[in-house]
Amino acid sequence: MKIALIGPPGSGKGTYAQLLEAKGWKRITIGDLLRKETKKNTSLGKRIKKLINTGKLVPNKIIFSLINKELKHIKNKNIVFDGMPRTLTQARFLSKLNIDKVFLIKVSKQKILQRLKYRLQCPKCGRTYNTKTNPPKKKGICDFCKEKLVRREDEKIIQRRLKEYKQHANKIISYLKKQNNLYILDGERPIKKVFSDLEKLLNK
Ligand code: AMP
Numbered sequence: 001m002k003i004a005l006i007g008p009p010g011s012g013k014g015t016y017a018q019l020l021e022a023k024g025w026k027r028i029t030i031g032d033l034l035r036k037e038t039k040k041n042t043s044l045g046k047r048i049k050k051l052i053n054t055g056k057l058v059p060n061k062i063i064f065s066l067i068n069k070e071l072k073h074i075k076n077k078n079i080v081f082d083g084m085p086r087t088l089t090q091a092r093f094l095s096k097l098n099i100d101k102v103f104l105i106k107v108s109k110q111k112i113l114q115r116l117k118y119r120l121q122c123p124k125c126g127r128t129y130n131t132k133t134n135p136p137k138k139k140g141i142c143d144f145c146k147e148k149l150v151r152r153e154d155e156k157i158i159q160r161r162l163k164e165y166k167q168h169a170n171k172i173i174s175y176l177k178k179q180n181n182l183y184i185l186d187g188e189r190p191i192k193k194v195f196s197d198l199e200k201l202l203n204k
Contacts, residue, residue, distance in 0.1 A: 004081040007105035010112040017082035032126035054162030105187035120149040
């Protein structure tokens with residue numbers, strides 16, 4: 001099965017993708033693929049870094065090429081795309097990959113701003129934590145890599161990312177509704193409840 005998780009930044013996409021990964025799914029997190037690319041000292045890496053650092057979207061062509069490269073190595077049948085589609089063109093691309101279900105995690109802007117303030121990320125594996133709602137076992141340290149966690153973005157970039165999300169969301173959602181494979185989750189509830197609903201919908 002192939003699924004995708006969409007929603008505004010801070011809606012919990014990464015968290016649910018990580019929970020699926022723990023159950024044997026292959027997680028493809030677009031943000032992580034891009035961050036990996038920025039670590040290479042190439043002109044593409046530098047271009048991507050500039051876009052990420054200003055909260056802008058990376059061109060579709062780059063995203064598709066990274067995904068196609070990634071898919072070549074995957075033998076696992078269950079794949080979760082985290083952080084995609086972010087544009088209508090990406091939604092069409094996923095549709096061509098025969099995506100089974102897309103989950104929209106709905107969270108209000110007010111809640112998101114609150115959450116992102118407490119978000120921490122592992123610079124090595126990309127796993128995200130929240131000091132209030134989803135803390136690491138040891139304060140400031142990644143449960144898996146034991147790497148020191150970092151705060152990711154400032155207020156200005158968060159606002160820019162939210163604006164970017166809003167700009168594309170309606171078109172993507174109406175396209176997915178027509179495709180009849182969109183499922184909506186209320187992402188303001190505790191992680192366990194949202195994930196339990198997600199799992200029920202997966203088996204439907
Ligand atoms: P994320 O880790 O999902 O919050 O993404 C971090 C940044 O990577 C975003 O602000 C964008 O600049 C870029 N990015 C992630 N996913 C995509 C995507 N599907 N399309 C274009 N840019 C993306």
